[in-house]
Amino acid sequence: xxxxxxxxxxxxxxxxxxxxxxxxxxxxxxxxxxxxxxxxxxxxxxxxxxxxxxxxxxxxxxxxxxxxxxxxxxxxxxxxxxxxxxxxxxxxxxxxxxxxxxxxxxxxxxxxxxxxxxxxxxxxxxxxxxxxxxxxxxxxxxxxxxxxxxxxxxxxxxxxxxxxxxxxxxxxxxxxxxxxxxxxxxxxxxxxxxxxxxxxxxxxxxxxxxxxxxxxxxxxxxxxxxxxxxxxxxxxxxxxxxxxxxxxxxxxxxxxxxxxxxxxxxxxxxxxxxxxxxxxxxxxxxxxxxxxxxxxxxxxxxxxxxxxxxxxxxxxxxxxxxxxxxxxxxxxxxxxxxxxxxxxxxx
Amino acid sequence: xxxxxxxxxxxxxxxxxxxxxxxxxxxxxxxxxxxxxxxxxxxxxxxxxxxxxxxxxxxxxxxxxxxxxxxxxxxxxxxxxxxxxxxxxxxxxxxxxxxxxxxxxxxxxxxxxxxxxxxxxxxxxxxxxxxxxxxxxxxxxxxxxxxxxxxxxxxxxxxxxxxxxxxxxxxxxxxxxxxxxxxxxxxxxxxxxxxxxxxxxxxxxxxxxxxxxxxxxxxxxxxxxxxxxxxxxxxxxxxxxxxxxxxxxxxxxxxxxxxxxxxxxxxxxxxxxxxxxxxxxxxxxxxxxxxxxxxxxxxxxxxxxxxxxxxxxxxxxxxxxxxxxxxxxxxxxxxxxxxxxxxxxxx
Numbered sequence: 001x002x003x004x005x006x007x008x009x010x011x012x013x014x015x016x017x018x019x020x021x022x023x024x025x026x027x028x029x030x031x032x033x034x035x036x037x038x039x040x041x042x043x044x045x046x047x048x049x050x051x052x053x054x055x056x057x058x059x060x061x062x063x064x065x066x067x068x069x070x071x072x073x074x075x076x077x078x079x080x081x082x083x084x085x086x087x088x089x090x091x092x093x094x095x096x097x098x099x100x101x102x103x104x105x106x107x108x109x110x111x112x113x114x115x116x117x118x119x120x121x122x123x124x125x126x127x128x129x130x131x132x133x134x135x136x137x138x139x140x141x142x143x144x145x146x147x148x149x150x151x152x153x154x155x156x157x158x159x160x161x162x163x164x165x166x167x168x169x170x171x172x173x174x175x176x177x178x179x180x181x182x183x184x185x186x187x188x189x190x191x192x193x194x195x196x197x198x199x200x201x202x203x204x205x206x207x208x209x210x211x212x213x214x215x216x217x218x219x220x221x222x223x224x225x226x227x228x229x230x231x232x233x234x235x236x237x238x239x240x241x242x243x244x245x246x247x248x249x250x251x252x253x254x255x256x257x258x259x260x261x262x263x264x265x266x267x268x269x270x271x272x273x274x275x276x277x278x279x280x281x282x283x284x285x286x287x288x289x290x291x292x293x294x295x296x297x298x299x300x301x302x303x304x305x306x307x308x309x310x311x312x313x314x315x316x317x318x319x320x321x322x323x324x325x326x327x328x329x330x331x332x333x334x335x336x337x338x339x340x341x342x343x344x345x346x347x
Numbered sequence: 348x349x350x351x352x353x354x355x356x357x358x359x360x361x362x363x364x365x366x367x368x369x370x371x372x373x374x375x376x377x378x379x380x381x382x383x384x385x386x387x388x389x390x391x392x393x394x395x396x397x398x399x400x401x402x403x404x405x406x407x408x409x410x411x412x413x414x415x416x417x418x419x420x421x422x423x424x425x426x427x428x429x430x431x432x433x434x435x436x437x438x439x440x441x442x443x444x445x446x447x448x449x450x451x452x453x454x455x456x457x458x459x460x461x462x463x464x465x466x467x468x469x470x471x472x473x474x475x476x477x478x479x480x481x482x483x484x485x486x487x488x489x490x491x492x493x494x495x496x497x498x499x500x501x502x503x504x505x506x507x508x509x510x511x512x513x514x515x516x517x518x519x520x521x522x523x524x525x526x527x528x529x530x531x532x533x534x535x536x537x538x539x540x541x542x543x544x545x546x547x548x549x550x551x552x553x554x555x556x557x558x559x560x561x562x563x564x565x566x567x568x569x570x571x572x573x574x575x576x577x578x579x580x581x582x583x584x585x586x587x588x589x590x591x592x593x594x595x596x597x598x599x600x601x602x603x604x605x606x607x608x609x610x611x612x613x614x615x616x617x618x619x620x621x622x623x624x625x626x627x628x629x630x631x632x633x634x635x636x637x638x639x640x641x642x643x644x645x646x647x648x649x650x651x652x653x654x655x656x657x658x659x660x661x662x663x664x665x666x667x668x669x670x671x672x673x674x675x676x677x678x679x680x681x682x683x684x685x686x687x688x689x690x691x692x693x694x
Contacts, residue, residue, distance in 0.1 A: 031395060035596065036504050037433040037581060038399035038494070043390040048378060052385035053476060053491060055444035059483040086384040097402035097489050129400060131489075136406040138482075142444050142489035144400060147385070157383050234384060249382065 019113045020127060027092060027126035039128035041093060047148045052083035058101075058138035066182050069104075069111035070118075071211040072141070075287075077119025079236065080145040081215035082289040086234040088155040088224020089147030091123045091217060097142040099135035112141070123217055155224050155232035155293065157249035164230050164294040164320040166254060167303070169216045170313050171264040172239055173271075173278060176285025178210025180274070198273045202266035209264075213289045219312050220291055228303050232293035238286045240338055244327060246292060253325035256318040256338060283329075283338070294320055366460045367474060374439060374473035386475035388440060388493075395501055397494045399430035405448075405485035413529050416451075416458035417465075418558040419488070422634075424466025426583065427492040428562035429636040433581040435502040435571020436494030438470045438564060444489040446482035459488070470564055502571050502579035504596035507641040511577050511667040513601060514650070516563045516637045517660050518611040519586055520625060523632025525557025527621070545620045549613035556611075560636040566659050567638055575650050579640040585633045587685055591674060593639060600672035603665040603685060630676075630685070641667055 017034075024033045031040040043049060054076065056062060062072045084091045096116065100109065117127070125145070181196065181203055196203075215234070223229040233246045239256075247254050261282045263271075271278030295303055300316070307314045321328075328335040364381075371380045378387040390396060401423065403409060409419045424441075431438045443463065447456065464474070472492070528543065528550055543550075562581075570576040580593045586603075594601050608629045618625030642650055647663070654661045668675075675682040 032503065037430040038397040038436065040434070040501060041396045041398065042498055043394065043396060045392050047390070049388045049390060049396075050385040051388065051440070051442060051476060051491075051493070053442045053444055053478050053489075055446055055478045055480045055487070055489060057446045057480050057482050057487070060446075060481045083384040087387070089385065093398070095398060095400045095491060097400055099402055099404045099407075099487055129398060131400050131402045133402045133404050134407050135404050135485075135487075137484045140402070140404070140446055140482075140487045140489075142400075142402060142478075142487075144398075144442060144491040146398070151389055154387060156379065 019110065020130065023113065023117045023127045027124070030093070030126055030128060033126065033128045034130070039093070039095065041128070043148070046151050048151050048154055050084055050087045050089040050147045050149065050154065051144065052080055053142065053144040054079050054083070056141045058140070066184070067211065069108045070115035073112035073115025074119045074212060076141050076143055077116045078213050078215045078289055080143045081119065081123065081217055082234040082236060084145055084147040085215050085217045085220035086155060086232050086291060087147065087149065088153070088220045088232070089149045090221060091120070091125045091145055091147045093128045093146040094120060094125050095128060095144045096130040097132070098130070099133045099140040101135045101138055104139060116143075149224060153224060153227070155220065155229055157231055157233050157246045160231040160246060160250035160252050160294040160320045161296070162252055162320055162322050163297060165297055165300060165316050166243070166256065166292070166294055166318040166320060167314050168235065168239070168262060168290055168292050168317050169219050170288065170290040171262045171267065172235065172288050172290060173267045173281030173285040174206050174209035174264055175213060175287040176281050177267050177270040178206035178208070181207055181270070182210070196270065196273045198270055202269050205264070205266040206270060210287070213287060215289050216291045219314075222306070222310065222312065223291075223293060226306065228299050228306075229293040229295050232291055235288045235290045235292050236286055238284045239292065240283045240340070241286075242292055243338070244340070246294070247327055250320070251323055253321040253323050254318060254327050255321050255325065255335065256329045258329050258331040260315060260317045262313070262315040262317070366457065367477065370460065370464045370474045374471070377440070377473055377475060380473065380475045381477070386440070386442065388475070390495070393498050394495045395498050397431055397434045397436040397496065397501065398491065399427055400489065400491040401426050401430070403488045405487070413531070414558065416455045417462035420459035420462025421466045421559060423488050423490055424463045425560050425562045425636055427490045428466065428470065428564055429581040429583060431492055431494040432562045432564040432567035433502060433579050433638060434494065434496065435500070435567045435579070436496045437568060438467070438472045438492055438494040440475045440493040441467060441472050442475060442491045443477040444479070445477070446480045446487040448482045448485055451486060463490075496571060500571060500574070502567065502576055502640065504578055504580050504593050507578035507593060507597035507599050507667045508643070509599055509667055509669050511641040511643055512647060512663050513590070513603065513639070513641055513665040513667060514661050515582065515586070515609060515639050515664050516566050517635065518609045518614065519582065519635050519637060520614045520628030520632040521553050521556035521611055522560060522634040523628050524614050524617040525553035525555070528554055528617070529557070543617065543620045545617055549616050552611070552613040553617060557634070560634060562636050563638045569653070569657065569659065570638075570640060573653065575646050575653070576640040576642050579638055582635045582637045582639050583633055585631045586639065587630045587687070588633075589639055590685070591687070593641070594674055597667070598670055600668040600670050601665060601674050602668050602672065602682065603676045605676050605678040607662060607664045609660070609662040609664070
């Protein structure tokens with residue numbers, strides 16, 4: 001067992017301290033940021049604090065062969081922002097831990113940080129602390145993000161009621177289609193990129209949706225402030241899996257109308273070109289970072305009117321049913337159980 | 348780039364969810380613990396929040412060859428508690444991320460968690476969230492701990508003034524001596540344990556200080572509540588390094604009296620038996636998790652009286668000097684610069 005801060009072996013650490021200072025903005029309530037044993041924050045009164053954490057491991061969640069260091073940082077930031085979006089919270093403070101292998105140089109580290117802070121820029125999240133370590137093999141990145149809402153006002157997974165409508169923001173399946181476009185296929189000893197007959201505009205759109213997703217932070221805050229949603233979760237594991245989480249927490253069932261699923265023209269085109277069902281992509285693709293939420297039918301016109309006014313994209317995709325109904329998908333008047341899909345892994 | 352939650356490959360995850368529920372106690376202010384996109388907490392008014400994070404990597408900070416899974420979890424918890432102790436904060440909430448390699452089975456994971464929660468038991472820290480992932484190689488453990496103090500009342504590194512006395516809790520060097528007792532020595536292809544002529548009681552004491560250190564949480568709260576200390580830091584990198592951090596933050600110098608360093612009889616005996624200077628162990632040994640703090644000379648009698656009454660062990664080891672004095676150690680009327688030591692690494 002060794003010294004806890006095994007810092008001195010890594011020449012990049014002074015660099016990280018520099019980067020950390022560069023990105024450490026003075027945020028409301030921040031008493032002491034980087035540079036002491038802990039960061040210190042003074043919460044404003046009448047707030048709830050929302051704390052989320054995500055661990056990303058090289059070879060499991062990302063790979064430097066297919067993703068740039070910048071996009072790895074960016075996606076890590078968005079994954080956490082998306083969790084706060086699903087609570088309706090305003091993102092405020094971030095702590096970042098990095099375990100850095102010898103294979104990475106300072107340029108990689110700068111790009112990872114820069115991607116991460118790009119993701120956080122719009123919401124003015126302050127980097128208030130972190131830890132760095134050497135890693136024997138592979139990069140590990142852990143982010144803890146703290147956000148706030150007014151007290152007694154947040155979006156939980158557990159609030160859906162029978163009869164509520166099920167909504168989703170944006171479009172589904174794009175990220176998975178983008179992943180498949182960039183992932184090499186192994187043919188014997190060679191690994192090659194799949195050749196899919198797809199316009200370069202569609203390819204760019206899908207690949208960008210994969211590498212630069214947008215957490216629906218503004219949409220989450222809108223739903224929470226206006227008290228329009230009864231429950232919410234972000235689509236990080238895929239609609240099929242995340243709807244299941246929401247239904248379990250709310251102790252309800254659900255019926256999804258397959259024809260209503262919002263699928264982008266690019267994802268539709270990819271599906272046809274690759275011989276894959278776009279619906280399957282929409283149901284199982286993770287990392288779209290859209291919001292899945294439920295709302296009372298009486299809120300329908302207000303949700304759809306306000307969304308149009310504010311430029312948010314929301315689609316009603318089904319209805320909450322009693323628990324005994326299970327989780328079903330319907331198409332052309334027929335229903336069948338929504339398959340329990342396993343996640344698609346990198347390796 | 349793959350699905351963010353690469354959970355399904357690891358059979359231990361249902362186990363972890365079970366463990367997490369088992370350890371999730373209802374803490375004051377906790378609105379929603381494990382099971383949503385974020386944990387939710389309602390801060391009490393007039394509090395400062397202290398946030399600290401630590402990343403521990405297999406092969407860098409610990410190794411399963413010399414440490415048990417239980418002690419790895421325990422030490423990880425203590426490392427974080429020690430950071431909050433140095434702020435004078437009351438530890439409250441914890442989020443834990445684990446990246447788990449295939450080489451670990453469920454029994455390992457249970458023991459790591461159990462060690463971690465043992466460390467947190469006394470302070471009734473609530474486990475409120477976390478993340479789990481597969482790992483290609485090696486265990487990674489990231490802990491974020493949140494604690495509180497009253498507003499405007501915390502121990503920082505930056506408050507030391509010229510003339511202040513320098514104190515340390517407990518004894519120094521024990522953890523490093525314990526590490527050396529358990530670390531094998533490589534002789535050609537063989538690795539063997541050093542044979543040190545030391546009583547088994549001393550050996551047990553030192554090894555226990557290494558594997559089961561005690562963060563000085565109560566001492567930190569006492570110093571903060573009674574406003575006795577002008578600055579504080581925990582001794583995690585070694586006295587020499589951590590004193591340097593405190594002096595840099597306070598923009599002062601320091602003079603340490605070598606004869607005053609609190610060294611346990613076991614560490615003294617180890618030094619003599621191993622042909623190592625106990626003073627060197629005390630100056631450079633990390634992970635003792637004692638508190639290093641400074642106080643105005645006028646507080647001396649109150650500190651020493653209250654420490655005796657409460658059963659806390661504190662020792663005055665020197666004086667804060669002007670910055671131009673540098674950081675010196677004095678012995679028998681002579682002073683010399685305190686060496687800038689590099690940390691002792693596992694490999």
